[in-house]
Amino acid sequence: MQSGNGEAVDATVGDVGEFGMIDLVRAQAGTGRRVLIGPGDDAAHVDTDTGRVLISTDLLIEGRHFRRDWATAEQIGRRAAAANLSDINAMGGVATALTVGLAAPADLPSQWVLDLTQGFEQECSAVGAHVVGGDMSDADVVVIAVTVLGEASVPVTRSGAAPGDIVALAGRLGWSGAGLAALSRGFRSPRSVVQAHLVPEPPYTAGPAAALAGATSMIDVSDGLLADLEHIARSSEVVIDLDTGRLEIPEPVETVAGALGRDALEFVLTGGEDFALVATFGPDSDLPDGWHPIGAVFAADEPGVLVDGEVYEGDGGHRHW
Secondary structure, eight states: BTTTTTBBBBOOHHHHHHHHHHHHHHHHHHTTTTTOOBBTTTTTTEESSSSSEEEEEEEEEEETBBBBTSOOHHHHHHHHHHHHHHHTTTTTTEEEEEEEEEEEEEETTTHHHHHHHHHHHHHHHTTEEHHHHHHHHEEEOOEEEEEEEEEEESSSSHHHHHHHHTTEEESSSSHHHHHHHHHHHHHOSHHHHHHHHHSOOOOOTTHHHHHHTTTTTEEEEESSSHHHHHHHHHTTEEEEEEEEGSSSSOOOHHHHHHHHHHHHHHHHHHHHOSSOEEEOOOOTTOTTTTOEEEEEEEEOOSSSEETEEEEEOOOOOOOOO
């Protein structure tokens, strides 16, 4: 493989890592007058002859992103839809349509596919979107590839945070991570966190509200609060300092942490797939309903994320490879 400057990269994808691989692909990806926001944000923004469109794609693989022995087809459909609708939400937009590519073993019951479709439609109804097309193919395991289209008057990117801004959160954190930890140990309770992992509840109205209120940057929490805030910090070349005293630790998350001998705050800081939104707002901004402050933005020689003024010891969230 070659980097964007034509130099060979003698490494595997595991050596390079997820974000390093994304950077290499971005350097090779084409740009043009119609590409307003290219690879690297929650969604791309493309200018067409009839208007401007937000576009994002997500891939879910059986055994890695979902398990059929844990979730029904309808729950898997809802979760897959939520992951993609959330990307448009994180740009301050509203999703309008999805296409779904499905690869599956030949012995998969046809009713499972119909239930999956019902799950997609049920989740999409929250924002008025629909599945409008896709493709099917054969595979050894179920693979779901989703492309979502949406629109936003002024998309909110990851790169606009400035020193003095307020960091704010909409939605809940730690629930899905605690649910995954419980399921991984063979537990089906607390039911509230298990259900949160199987069918997340993104704050779909919070993204457009943040855009209208002048959010300077925004991202959805899919990999973990610290990991995703790192994207904003690096894209904006700032330091983000979280105040853990402003973060809620729900009782069911405390229960799971206690049972597994883990720190409940770890689930809140690093657990992903609740698809909450975290954004930055100017220092004099009135936060929209459903948003509350959790930290602040500072100037930095070296961009990054701090927790109560200190470097966090440990992984900030999920990373592929």
